[in-house]
Amino acid sequence: DAKTTQPPSMDCAEGRAANLPCNHSTISGNEYVYWYRQIHSQGPQYIIHGLKNNETNEMASLIITEDRKSSTLILPHATLRDTAVYYCIVRAYSGNTPLVFGKGTRLSVIA
Amino acid sequence: NAGVTQTPKFRVLKTGQSMTLLCAQDMNHEYMYWYRQDPGMGLRLIHYSVGEGTTAKGEVPDGYNVSRLKKQNFLLGLESAAPSQTSVYFCASTNGGHSNTEAFFGQGTRLTVV
Numbered sequence: 001d002a003k004t005t006q007p008p009s010m011d012c013a014e015g016r017a018a019n020l021p022c023n024h025s026t027i028s029g030n031e032y033v034y035w036y037r038q039i040h041s042q043g044p045q046y047i048i049h050g051l052k053n054n055e056t057n058e059m060a061s062l063i064i065t066e067d068r069k070s071s072t073l074i075l076p077h078a079t080l081r082d083t084a085v086y087y088c089i090v091r092a093y094s095g096n097t098p099l100v101f102g103k104g105t106r107l108s109v110i111a
Numbered sequence: 112n113a114g115v116t117q118t119p120k121f122r123v124l125k126t127g128q129s130m131t132l133l134c135a136q137d138m139n140h141e142y143m144y145w146y147r148q149d150p151g152m153g154l155r156l157i158h159y160s161v162g163e164g165t166t167a168k169g170e171v172p173d174g175y176n177v178s179r180l181k182k183q184n185f186l187l188g189l190e191s192a193a194p195s196q197t198s199v200y201f202c203a204s205t206n207g208g209h210s211n212t213e214a215f216f217g218q219g220t221r222l223t224v225v
Contacts, residue, residue, distance in 0.1 A: 036214075043115070043201050043216030044154070087153065098144055098169065099203070099214055101153035 004088045009106040018075040022088030025069045031090045035073045039084040078109045117202050117217035124192040124224045132187040134202030142205045143185035147198040192224045
């Protein structure tokens with residue numbers, strides 16, 4: 001699986017959009033970008049995934065650059081409950097490929 | 112549905128003791144995983160299973176054994192616990208085929224080896 005690079009930490013004001021970047025310059029054509037988050041040492045929680053088109057769900061939006069070498073997770077109106085470690089993972093779309101976690105980005109939402 | 116349930120939630124072991132961590136899922140998922148997480152670190156894959164009766168090694172398999180005798184259960188064993196195995200252990204499961212978009216995680220087992 002391709003390696004990802006994320007900033008170790010970020011701050012965001014409550015109510016503002018949180019934009020979390022991820023670099024995955026060695027991504028292959030059959031690899032998807034997944035985002036998970038881990039709130040206060042709980043089990044990680046799935047957020048969103050995408051291949052090359054932008055994706056949106058009730059939690060977040062995922063913007064993937066045209067060359068697919070980087071992506072941005074957007075939390076449109078961050079709340080204190082969004083404070084967590086966010087993991088960007090690149091993974092082939094196959095059940096035999098487990099999720100491999102890096103260190104992620106620790107997002108602190110500030111009142 | 113309970114999702115993914117891990118037993119026990121907390122445990123303290125003495126060096127050299129053995130124990131088994133149980134992971135149970137009620138979603139009929141094919142794939143199950145065991146991870147460990149040390150302070151300030153991301154999750155590291157220990158072992159995983161792509162179906163009943165199958166297991167495979169992950170990044171950090173040494174000192175652990177696993178078994179998947181029933182589809183819904185994935186057991187992680189420590190035969191002779193060491194202080195280096197003090198960690199939080201997470202189990203996860205996903206569906207197979209083309210619908211494996213989301214992994215579901217348990218709430219973790221905090222293990223301390225003294």
